[in-house]
Every structure is written in C-alpha cells, then in structure tokens.
Amino acid sequence: MILNLNEPSKIEDTSWIKPMQYIGIWWEFHIGTKEWKEGPRQGATTKSAKKYIDFAANHNIGGVVVEGWNSGWDKWGQKDAFDHITPAKGYDLEEVAKYAADNNVSLIMHNETGGDIPSYEKYMDQAFKLYQKLGIHALKTGYAGGIFPRGEHHHGQFMVNHYRHVVEMAAKYEIVLDAHEPIKPTGIRRTWPNMMTREGVKGMEWNGWSDGNPPNHTLILPFTRMLGGPLDYTPGIFDVKYENSPNRVAWNTTAEIMNEARVHTTLVKQLALSIILYSPLQMASDLVENYEKELKAFKFLESSTADWDESIMLNGKIGQFAITARKKGTEWLLGAATDETGRAVSISLDFLEPNKVYKATIYADAPGSTYLLAPTKYVVTEKNVTSTEALLIQMNSGGGTAIHFEVLQ
DSSP states (O other): OOOTTTTOOOOOOOOOOOEEEEEEEEEEHHTTTTTSSSTTBSSOOOHHHHHHHHHHHHEEEEEEEEEEEETTTGTTTTTTTTSSSSTTTTOOHHHHHHHHHHHTEEEEEEEEOOHHHHHHHHHHHHHHHHHHHHHOEEEEEEEOOOSSSSOTTTHHHHHHHHHHHHHHHHTTTOOEESSSSSOOOOOOHHHHTTTEEOSSOOOOTTHHHHSOTTTTTHHGGTGGGEEEEEEOOOOOOOOOOOOOOOOOOOOOOOHHHHHHHOOOOOOOHHHHHHSSSSSSSEOOOHHHHHHHTHHHHHHHHOOOOOOOOOEEEEEEETTTEEEEEETTTTTTEEEEESSOOOEEEEOOTSSSSSTEEEEEEEEEEOOOOOSSSSOEEEEEEEEEEEETEEEEEOOTTTTEEEEEEEEEO
C-alpha cells in the first residue's frame, strides 16, 4: 500500500539500475582496527581498495564500497568538513575506479555529510558529475550527527525535501542510492527506483562498539521495519567475536565496552540473515581477510544474489524465529534464524518445482555450538530432496541454517 500510493516511475530507461551484493572498507572502522581519517591507521588506501576489488571479482560479488576515501575526516563534526570530490592522501580515486571497471566490479562511492546539508548541496552536482565521468553508478550516503542548519532534524520537512533532492539528482546522473541515517521508507522507490535501499535501523555497526543487538533483534525486523521497504542492515560478519582483530582501538566509547563488544549470533546465522533481511544492495560486511579464512562458508554468499524472482516467508514468529526462501532462476536459497532459544522447525519443500530433484547444500551450526559457545563452528552437508518432502530445520541458540537448492534433473 505504501509503495503503490507513490507515483509511477519517472525514470524511462532503468537499464542502469542494477541490484548487487557488495563488500567494502567499512567494518574495520567500527571495530577500531582502522580509521576513516588520513594517517598511519587509514583504512581507505589505493592498495586496500584493490584488495577488496580483487576478492569481489574472484567471488561473484558485484560491488565494493570505500568509506574514508575523501579528505576532511579529520574535521569530523565541523562545518564544511567535506567536499566529496577531493580524495584523501594515499587514495587515488581515478586509479581505483579504473581498476574496478577493468575487473567488472562496481565501485560504490560514499558521501558522509555529517549532517551538513548546505555544504553537501553546494558540491553535490559537481560530485555526481565526477562520479558519472568515472563510470561510477552507485552511492552510499550518510547523515551521522546533528543536522546543519541547527534546529532541523532528520525526519523534519527540511530533510524530507533534501532526501528527495538527492534522489532526483542521482537519477539525473544515473546513480543508485543506499541512504544511511535516512528518512523512514515512504515508497519513493516506486517513483525513483534508483532509491535502492536504506538503513533506518539499529544496524550491524552497533555490534562493533557497544553491547550490540540481542539475538532477537533481527527476528523482529522482518515483521516491522521491513514492511516499509528494503533494509541495508549489512549482515555477513564471520568473525563474530573479533578474534582475528586483537589490535582494536576504542574510538567512540570506552575501552571496557569496546572489549566486550561482539556480534550476538553464530556465523551461520549471518549467512541466513543475508536471505531474511532483503536489500537489493546487499552487503557482505566483514573484512576480506575473514572471508578468505572461511571460503567454505563464503560459498553460500558467492552463490547468492541481491535480485530475486520470488520470495516466500515459510514460517516465523515475531522476535523468535524466521524462515525465508528466495528464488533466483531455477535455484532457491533459504535462511532460517532463531533468538536465544534453540529450536527445530519442520518446513514443507513444496515451493520447489514439482518432479525435479534438487541438491540441498546445508550450512548449519556445529552440534553443541551456540552464539555464546563456539559461534563460528559450522558444518556443511548435502542431500537430494524433492518438492514432496519436508525438511527439519535445526537452529541452535542464537544461530540458524542456510540452504542452497540447485536443480539436478
């Protein structure tokens, strides 16, 4: 209803609007191993961006976002900190854009405004023109902090007008958008389908530097926030206890809280959330190094997509569990996740095509593992199934199951 109350699309040629999975230089900032600003702990460098592009190209990931690519992060919170045109020292924008294009990977720009709307709007046309010239057609925006001019707020009319202005200008330059700290979903994506996805949720980053989101948080969202539209929650953290990142530095909280921070799920639940939480720009948000250590699990994300032909919620209860299946071509991918309570749920496979045999590759929490105990342990099994069968989905505490169904005959 919300979607269809909006006017039909104002974009005649939508061929440049392409859903995709993406990875990027982002999570290292939130867990405190790198910094947005220039210096010895700078995250966005030409070398690092190329590393992410290489991984994306080799593993069927469509895009790479690079936060901290521009100068001005050392002036965070100040007026006129960013121009969204000038690269940071150590980051060659043109070289990275060409490298991404040569490897058939979409470079996703990042425009953090710090809430400084007059400054952003002053440079926006020039910045978008630059991105289009470099062959960049995707942009993540951010509005962290209070809004300039003071007295305006994220959900006030001033900002509603601004968000609409950004969407329309992005369409002019054939740029799709992922908005963070946005206005709530209003169905504008029908009129401007380049408005691909948005945050508008207590997302993954909270797990990096606070007590984080409890296991039931992501089992509430499909029944609440997602009713408004796509959700860029940024799932996909494999190293849920940050055991591979010992040299973390507290940056916006105390060291004590930073040391206690973690993701309150199992690794397998992170796979499942990539299916349950829909976003046509879907991030696999962990560090490339952590994916390289677990390529067996990453195979599920590599086999996935952000563009689905059909979606079915097979079972679920608000805040308790959710089981969702999504179809791409002849394949189906299923995500099942639970709260602190381990549970087994039987589901019918009647969504599969009749008279076909499917190979089900099942990613499950290892026996005895929970989000508190050995959360990164998992097992992968295979079995042949048909649409006439039922399948028992086992979900350990704070965990889940992810399944890839492929037609055999």
